[in-house]
Amino acid sequence: MKRPLALALASALAACAPMEQPLDGAAMDAAGSDAVSSADSAADRVAPVGDAAPEIPSVADPLFVRAVAYNPMMIPLGTVTAVTESATTTAFYGSLGMKLVAGGALRASNSEITMWRTAATVPAGIGTGSWIVAADGMGRVHRVRPDNALELVSDRYGLTGQSVRWIAAGGMSFVGFATDTGIAVADGMAVRQFMEGPFESFAAGSGRFAGAGMNRVKALDAMTSTLRAYNLPGVTSVAIDAAAKLVAAAGEYLWTENADRTLSAVFRAPMPIRSLARSGSRVWFIVGTELGTYAMGRVSITNGAMLPMNSTLVAASSDELWVLSAGAPRRYAVDTGTQTPEAIWRATIQPIYATSCWRCHGPGQTSPDLSTFAGWDANRMDINLRVVMEMGAPMPPDTSINAMQRMVIGSWIAGR
Ligand code: HEC
Numbered sequence: 001m002k003r004p005l006a007l008a009l010a011s012a013l014a015a016c017a018p019m020e021q022p023l024d025g026a027a028m029d030a031a032g033s034d035a036v037s038s039a040d041s042a043a044d045r046v047a048p049v050g051d052a053a054p055e056i057p058s059v060a061d062p063l064f065v066r067a068v069a070y071n072p073m074m075i076p077l078g079t080v081t082a083v084t085e086s087a088t089t090t091a092f093y094g095s096l097g098m099k100l101v102a103g104g105a106l107r108a109s110n111s112e113i114t115m116w117r118t119a120a121t122v123p124a125g126i127g128t129g130s131w132i133v134a135a136d137g138m139g140r141v142h143r144v145r146p147d148n149a150l151e152l153v154s155d156r157y158g159l160t161g162q163s164v165r166w167i168a169a170g171g172m173s174f175v176g177f178a179t180d181t182g183i184a185v186a187d188g189m190a191v192r193q194f195m196e197g198p199f200e201s202f203a204a205g206s207g208r209f210a211g212a213g214m215n216r217v218k219a220l221d222a223m224t225s226t227l228r229a230y231n232l233p234g235v236t237s238v239a240i241d242a243a244a245k246l247v248a249a250a251g252e253y254l255w256t257e258n259a260d261r262t263l264s265a266v267f268r269a270p271m272p273i274r275s276l277a278r279s280g281s282r283v284w285f286i287v288g289t290e291l292g293t294y295a296m297g298r299v300s301i302t303n304g305a306m307l308p309m310n311s312t313l314v315a316a317s318s319d320e321l322w323v324l325s326a327g328a329p330r331r332y333a334v335d336t337g338t339q340t341p342e343a344i345w346r347a348t349i350q351p352i353y354a355t356s357c358w359r360c361h362g363p364g365q366t367s368p369d370l371s372t373f374a375g376w377d378a379n380r381m382d383i384n385l386r387v388v389m390e391m392g393a394p395m396p397p398d399t400s401i402n403a404m405q406r407m408v409i410g411s412w413i414a415g416r
Pocket residue numbers: 352353356357358359360361367368370379382383384386387393395396397398401
């Protein structure tokens with residue numbers, strides 16, 4: 001595989017010395033402190049990122065996923081817009097309010113609020129253990145109390161009057177909130193605010209927070225209060241991967257962070273990549289109606305996942321994934337069962353054959369028989385030329401194949 005070009009320039013921003021400021025009346029109470037710090041805007045210290053070069057890899061490994069049943073009692077959940085899991089409980093938030101499900105059974109339900117933006121399981125703001133928290137449609141933060149009732153906790157985080165869009169557990173004792181104006185990071189002692197928003201996407205992990213919006217990525221190291229900004233035109237989504245590296249999606253390109261903190265484009269998809277979500281060792285994404293993963297430097301993409309329109313991804317426990325859409329939430333796991341080459345062909349290529357090639361490439365026809373795995377394998381060099389690279393007389397001679405399918409075929413050939 002070609003080496004990804006490291007051509008992006010990141011700006012090295014000076015550490016933003018946080019200025020401790022008392023926060024009037026809106027302090028973390030029992031958590032102990034009442035300080036909010038603010039950092040200088042990173043906006044004017046941003047270096048541009050170079051154009052993505054055409055040499056960026058565009059072949060992916062096949063990805064096999066299976067749907068995971070999670071709702072054996074068919075609890076009505078409505079349209080779920082936020083979900084989070086604690087050790088025992090899954091909290092669904094959406095059009096029917098909040099539903100707390102444990103062991104497949106409904107443990108509690110609250111239908112007072114039916115507009116929800118985001119949810120997370122975070123270190124408890126008071127005492128030990130964890131809290132399930134969520135931001136409602138107005139950006140107010142609620143936690144689930146031990147008696148399963150909702151309690152407004154915006155004030156505990158110094159966020160009274162602020163509109164929270166995203167909440168993310170940042171590892172260690174860190175909790176991050178992306179608001180309409182910036183990032184607030186609570187560490188159990190204090191809440192620090194960085195006027196760096198607003199963001200379309202927000203992610204956290206390993207003590208780092210990242211936000212994407214308005215053609216920029218901002219990355220905050222919560223331990224050193226160091227902010228870094230990247231110009232990344234069209235960026236829609238960010239994640240922090242298992243190795244604490246930034247991953248970003250901008251248009252068709254997937255960008256990842258190098259050891260020197262610059263960003264490189266590592267993959268070019270046939271369609272825009274969106275909705276990154278890190279679960280376990282993988283960063284998941286959506287491309288078209290397919291699911292993709294980025295892990296250990298490799299990109300894998302499904303063929304035929306048929307995600308609903310406007311789906312969004314949320315990490316689930318056990319390295320699994322939630323897909324939220326207007327319909328019921330779906331839960332997926334990577335299907336790691338070892339696949340024979342023929343089974344891979346059957347899952348990824350045969351469906352394309354069945355829609356785009358069968359009319360002219362069946363058994364007994366003058367053009368090569370491509371109805372079998374053996375037929376494709378024997379003709380893969382020609383298929384690469386005529387179908388993937390569209391050279392000579394491109395195949396198929398009609399428009400019955402799209403860029404996504406060409407990528408699937410190209411990826412299959414690269415893996416043979
Ligand atoms: C409308 C009919 C038609 C469709 C649909 C079609 N092909 Fe073809 N294909 C042909 C014909 C006829 C030839 C032989 C003439 C030529 O090489 O152009 C051919 C040749 C080829 C060749 C070159 C074989 C060689 O030995 O040089 C490849 C590879 C190929 N097709 C692949 C495909 C694939 C893959 C698809 C589906 C994605 C497809 N074709 C769809 C009609 C079709």
